[in-house]
Amino acid sequence: GIAPIGERTFYRERARFTSQEVTTTRRGKRAAYVSQPFAYLDQTTPRHGSRPFERAHLDHTELDLVLVSSMTGKPLARPWATFMTDAYSRRVLACYVTFDPPSYRSAMMAFRLCVQRYGRLPQELVVDQGPEFGSVYFQSLLTRCLVTQLDRPPQQPRFGSVAERLFGTATTQLLNQLRGNTQASKTPRHMTREVDPKRLAVWTLERFAPRLSEYVHEVYDQMEHPALGQSPREAFEQGMTLSGSRSHRLIPYSEDFLMLTRPSTETGTVKIHPSRGITVNGLHYWHESMRLADQSGRVVPVRYEPFDMGFVYAYIGGQWIECIADAFAQVHGRSEREWNLILDEWREQQRQHNQKRITINGPLLAQFLQKLQGDEALLLQRKLDLEEQAQREAILLKRPKTPEPTLSAPPRIELDLTKISRYEEYR
Template identity: 50%
Template sequence: MIATERVYVDLYAVPLVEHWRVQLWADQQNHAAHTHLAIGTTGHHQQITSPTTLLPNTLLVWDAQLWTLVNLGEKTTTLLPEVGQPMQLPTAFFLQLFDSGTINIHNSEAHATINEKVRELMDAASPTDLQRANHRFHLVQAYFQHRTDIYKDIPQSTLSRWVKQFREAEASFGCGYVGLLPRTATRGNRQPKAPTDASNLLDQFISEHFETPRQAPAASVYRAYTRACCAANITPLSQRTFYTRLKKRPIHEQTLKRQGAKAAYATEPIVLELAKTTPRHGDRPFAICHLDHTQLDIELRSQVTGRNLGRPWLTLLIDAYSRRILAVYLTFDPPSYRSCMMALRLCVQREGRFPQSVVVDGGKEFHSVYFDTLLARYHCIKKTRPGGKPRFGSVVERLFGTTNTEFIFNLLGNTQASKQPRQLTKVVDPKQLAVWTLADLYTYLSEWAYTIYDTSVHDSLGETPLQVYTDAIAATGEREHRRIAYNEDFLMATRPSTPKGNAKVQPGQGIKVNYLYYWNDAFRNPVVEKTKVSVRYDPFDMGVAYAYLEGRWVKCISQYYSTFAGRTEKEVLLAAQEIRQQDKRNAVSTNISAKRLADFIAAVQEHETLLMQRLRDLEAVGVLENVTPNNEGVPQFPRVSTLDPEIEPHGQDDEQLPPLQNNVELLDLTRLPILGEYR
């Protein structure tokens, strides 16, 4: 920067190797101005002080810098600068500088008062003002030194005025240089010339008619202003004045009043850095993690029928310190506590650790009883970021964009073309180009997140997330006491309970969870009957539930197990909702029972909503198989082997099969019977 003259350094002042003494300036004009400032301050009011008054720790001024006198010896004098190493001078040379006025004793009280005013004048000066002041200072110094050859071409009156201004500033501020600064900005009448009534009325119309949620156009507001002026017999201000005053209004407050808080958030001042010691975001891995959801910009198909199933939802858990992705979960269901549970399950399964604090937004899924209970169980602090302020979650929000640009936008079926619907044609329609299934997308998305992204250099870190994570773990400790075993106890903690948290054991029927009765032979115990027990269920398999009996969790089987085995909680709740709507249309009272639910789900082929949910749940099986090792706890859905009995099943060489075409007859679930498992 010195070589390219982006900053200025006086190369003749001190050697560059003595970096603690080198002063950097924005440009040469600033250097000359401050050099003249120091000369003007000390040049004509040198203090007459005897060297015998120089005691240790006395503050000295030398070359516009403060020095501390450490020791005044017979042969050597030691000075300590504000920044840098001590410097030793021969005492004779030091006294010579002191006698000549090059070194002076620092007057702290007067210096503080004078410096405040001098600093204000210097800060208000432009580079052009400094250049003109430097020229005047050079001529005034020549006048004091009686060098007439330098100022012979300057009019005597002009030079006398500059000398007078220099001496007045020297007497008032202790610095004559600031008296030579041009006063062009203060010339003329600086008071507003517009009539007071018209000006006040204009400000009133801007605040009451323009800066409102109505968002009236500026031209309409000005026309209304002119009509009001004519009615009040006041001369209106010009349209140019109106628009000039609009531009001078604070942008953030104006946007807030016209468009609301979300639109004004972009113009809100940001805090770039609190202090030099502030960590970038947490001081170690797992200290702060971000959990959030987004809908991916890609259309997916069913692996069973080839039917378009829409866009999936992605759930990410990211470590804020290392920017490492700790968990990736993909599902067709909108954000819910189930997605949060699966993300935390994945984190414990892969890393064996639980976050110390989790940053979430104001979504309902992050404020459910199940989610809060799980965090409290493993001593995790939940921090909710303000609504409508994405900068508080910029770590995970930025990663959503990176996922799209680096991975999703390179796949067939991405929805970039649908961003402009007027230009969308059948050839580029993402719904027509969709070829990916949920399970395949999850496999490759996990490989990208856990391998490619993890080992790529991050722009903000300067290293790979994996390297930052590894180095931080080595520096801050493994923290083995916070490790969590991925076992049945942890899985049970991630299973939700009912709103009440318990259920009453009915003799001969068992416990009731989500309209279904569940039974275990342990309920035959007379001590257990008609008592309330803690219950939990698996949201991905409504065929089973769990009850806490005699100090342990026991597995309970539902009524009509063949129908509800492998059904998700959302599918059962959708069926209950449809039954309510049918009863409402038929004007009968709603009494939802397990038999009605089973009969309704058995007729799923006649119902479009549940059929679509069933297809999406079938797609989720592939994701759950990748998440859960050895298929433990994964509901086993019925499988369909072939479309036509005359077609022989294909062997291992699946890649040689032709791709699914539009003219191939797809599997019609409406013609297939509902198959189940019997025990």
């Protein structure tokens, strides 16, 4: 037989394997990442940039809070928050709350909020491997805004420690103190009706979003950060003083910038039809300038607002023109996400009727939308979009219509018949 090795030989061979290699072999790369040694940085190596707006982190998280409907008061869902954080000062540059899962729309709104508050965008943006950050729209938006994208390595959250630490701080200091937080639901076997977050939830999105924004911009911004030895606001102001304002990076928050952030179609252009106008996302849009003879058959750039499918914007005659959908009454106020749900169900019903070629017809689509009023997925998405309407109007420089003054009832006049003069008796 084979003679067994000695004890000293066994431990000598065992010592050749590091703990990380053993953990990788036994439990995988994710488990070994915890014991991975960190890299020492030289004193001249700025880990998070050398000035404000040099580098920022953009990331999403699902908040540990259940929100309710502003109309019915019933629980809806847990919202998603998108944070853009300055790496140098740890200051929150933008905070956007929505019910929709992470998408390019959340990144677009974060860009708008950052420019609305600070009038500029970071020079470098650190993002993870999410599909929304690899889309053509996101790449084009960064190119137009002169922002360089830096991708975090997959399955290595330490590279996003700036954003991840903010998530934990906001949860501990704010969310866990509100009614409807999901601390109890993390251990469902121990949860009872008295602590069920869906029964305790009272916050609506319209009320919660401004409070979260106030926390990150007024409370967290003035608290001393342990990694800085000062507050993010102080670090930001000190960095801006030392590095300069860099006025050439300023971006005015105007309709031109909003148009710059709006997405386009896959091709980026559409062809003008003399009678139907242009077709975007299966809908026909029209403007009177398309009636001109020199515009017929032209291919023009097009963009749309993803939160209202009733309008698109076509570049005609050297300017962006707002075009109205032919089914405006049915699609006005509907978001792109809701419209995609409608189209998916529309196509599925057409396939069931053995129609090989599926086209969108305005009147027929209007009848179909009436039938979909009871669809659960559409009703839920419609309800979530309505909850976010006030927040989006504030970002898009749109003010809600002021209610018409109510006419007060005329004062009631009491008549004393004994004091009225009696001239004659009627016979």
